[in-house]
Amino acid sequence: xxxxxxxxxxxxxxxxxxxxxxxxxxxxxxxxHTLADAGQRTVSSEELATVAGVxxxxxxxxxxxxxxxxxxxxGYDVAVLVxxxxxxxxxxxxxxxxxxxxxxxxxxxxxxxxxxxxxxxxAALLDADPDRVGERLHGMVVRHIDELPAxxxxxxxxxxxxATPANAAxxxxxxxxxxxxxxxxxxxxxxxxVPDNVDVRKVDLSIELQILSFHESRKAALTSLPSALSxxxxxxxxxxxxx
Amino acid sequence: xxxxxxxxxxxxxxxxxxxxxxxxxxxxxxxxHTLADAGQRTVSSEELATVAGVxxxxxxxxxxxxxxxxxxxxGYDVAVLVxxxxxxxxxxxxxxxxxxxxxxxxxxxxxxxxxxxxxxxxAALLDADPDRVGERLHGMVVRHIDELPAxxxxxxxxxxxxATPANAAxxxxxxxxxxxxxxxxxxxxxxxxVPDNVDVRKVDLSIELQILSFHESRKAALTSLPSALSxxxxxxxxxxxxx
DNA sequence: AGCCGCTTGTGAACGTTCGCACAAAGTCAA
DNA sequence: TTGACTTTGTGCGAACGTTCACAAGCGGCT
Numbered sequence: 001x002x003x004x005x006x007x008x009x010x011x012x013x014x015x016x017x018x019x020x021x022x023x024x025x026x027x028x029x030x031x032x033h034t035l036a037d038a039g040q041r042t043v044s045s046e047e048l049a050t051v052a053g054v055x056x057x058x059x060x061x062x063x064x065x066x067x068x069x070x071x072x073x074x075g076y077d078v079a080v081l082v083x084x085x086x087x088x089x090x091x092x093x094x095x096x097x098x099x100x101x102x103x104x105x106x107x108x109x110x111x112x113x114x115x116x117x118x119x120x121x122x123a124a125l126l127d128a129d130p131d132r133v134g135e136r137l138h139g140m141v142v143r144h145i146d147e148l149p150a151x152x153x154x155x156x157x158x159x160x161x162x163a164t165p166a167n168a169a170x171x172x173x174x175x176x177x178x179x180x181x182x183x184x185x186x187x188x189x190x191x192x193x194v195p196d197n198v199d200v201r202k203v204d205l206s207i208e209l210q211i212l213s214f215h216e217s218r219k220a221a222l223t224s225l226p227s228a229l230s231x232x233x234x235x236x237x238x239x240x241x242x243x
Numbered sequence: 244x245x246x247x248x249x250x251x252x253x254x255x256x257x258x259x260x261x262x263x264x265x266x267x268x269x270x271x272x273x274x275x276h277t278l279a280d281a282g283q284r285t286v287s288s289e290e291l292a293t294v295a296g297v298x299x300x301x302x303x304x305x306x307x308x309x310x311x312x313x314x315x316x317x318g319y320d321v322a323v324l325v326x327x328x329x330x331x332x333x334x335x336x337x338x339x340x341x342x343x344x345x346x347x348x349x350x351x352x353x354x355x356x357x358x359x360x361x362x363x364x365x366a367a368l369l370d371a372d373p374d375r376v377g378e379r380l381h382g383m384v385v386r387h388i389d390e391l392p393a394x395x396x397x398x399x400x401x402x403x404x405x406a407t408p409a410n411a412a413x414x415x416x417x418x419x420x421x422x423x424x425x426x427x428x429x430x431x432x433x434x435x436x437v438p439d440n441v442d443v444r445k446v447d448l449s450i451e452l453q454i455l456s457f458h459e460s461r462k463a464a465l466t467s468l469p470s471a472l473s474x475x476x477x478x479x480x481x482x483x484x485x486x
Numbered sequence: 487a488g489c490c491g492c493t494t495g496t497g498a499a500c501g502t503t504c505g506c507a508c509a510a511a512g513t514c515a516a
Numbered sequence: 517t518t519g520a521c522t523t524t525g526t527g528c529g530a531a532c533g534t535t536c537a538c539a540a541g542c543g544g545c546t
Contacts, residue, residue, distance in 0.1 A: 090460025114449035206357035217333025
């Protein structure tokens with residue numbers, strides 16, 4: 001019964017690295033690559049934090065979670081940090097990815113340079129539409145979704161990307177899970193249900209726009225008021241609670 | 244000092260919807276549309292929560308923030324809830340969006356149905372590449388980025404979408420800000436710096452994959468161990484509450 | 487009318503995340 | 517070696533987010 005608590009603890013403790021930190025590591029990694037390309041050898045938490053757009057204390061705490069030690073008085077060695085973060089994220093191996101759905105978005109994803117540059121290899125393009133099967137795309141041939149088991153067996157695929165319409169997404173998801181895929185990136189605008197051992201992350205373009213819409217309409221409401229706030233639109237990150 | 248409660252109340256009651264809630268409202272909205280299309284008139288928090296993939300208590304608390312009242316013993320009126328959430332998100336007006344960058348991703352975004360269906364209108368497609376200017380795309384003609392001021396003046400654009408390469412993103416961003424755009428959705432893999440009154444949201448495809456990579460390598464490490472965890476990693480959305 | 491079962495709305499406990507502030511630990515110059 | 521200076525790593529309190537649990541309220545059945 002009390003295992004719920006234990007499970008939650010185990011998750012947090014075992015994993016060691018907090019989710020919020022994991023979500024930021026790729027940002028640091030990109031910033032570090034930029035710095036490395038510019039020839040910079042070491043970087044302070046302050047500088048890296050500025051480039052990455054975060055607070056420097058947060059950055060240092062994040063890095064402390066993965067045991068990477070900088071040098072006090074100097075900063076972090078860029079190359080070492082790149083290695084450490086890559087290791088933590090599991091990017092030292094090349095993951096094989098199966099991309100399902102070769103519509104507009106699928107086309108864009110197939111050609112997205114950011115995948116290859118971070119160690120992801122698109123192992124196969126799949127689609128259910130017979131008209132699309134056989135099409136050449138970025139040096140690969142689109143195969144039929146029924147070939148999924150073969151594809152996975154060939155290339156030890158463990159990550160699937162779903163770029164199908166919403167009504168096909170759950171079916172594709174089930175097929176992916178059935179052949180052993182345990183991580184799924186879902187671009188379809190729907191909620192997927194999966195077994196506990198499968199991770200799903202969702203990217204929804206229209207949701208992001210709707211969130212912007214919220215903030216935008218709030219800004220519009222504020223500017224229409226004569227003098228609600230003082231000199232600035234500073235309103236949500238700071239509440240004027242006296243110390 | 245004792246105003247803590249009062250301050251929290253004021254913020255909550257006023258219009259201060261927590262960010263985490265705002266981020267979920269679009270999900271509820273989509274689920275509600277699905278239910279409405281299926282002809283359902285009312286919905287309980289339990290049912291809606293299941294469809295949306297969240298905890299029902301969280302759903303109720305979220306909804307309570309926007310003052311929408313359900314009926315105890317019955318649930319929420321689907322139509323009323325759609326209206327209330329749409330209102331809260333500012334989706335009762337049609338926002339005009341300028342899409343900058345008509346590469347692979349830009350093409351996909353221009354054709355993305357999810358925009359129009361939620362009240363967003365793509366007012367213009369823009370690109371810096373003269374070869375792309377003039378191209379017809381989903382019923383629109385690609386215009387040069389230099390026409391941005393005219394575009395904004397024509398259609399009162401207040402939201403910009405950046406789908407350019409990373410090295411062009413900050414420049415495009417500055418131009419957007421200069422002509423009065425106050426909300427930006429950034430698909431370029433870089434951090435944008437903007438004035439305080441401008442909101443930026445970032446969508447980064449490779450970051451999501453890297454986060455999956457982290458969990459995936461974590462899982463791989465676990466399965467190679469003999470018996471680290473018991474039978475299960477009970478995680479998310481399910482209440483193990485006894486009957 | 488009165489009771490019963492269902493569902494909402496929310497107080498309270500808990501867990502997570504954030505950012506300040508500072509001691510510890512290093513470099514560099516003389 | 518010593519001392520001034522820089523930067524890391526972290527303890528701590530506050531803010532935020534999540535979940536439980538239950539009183540309050542509503543509809544329907546008898």
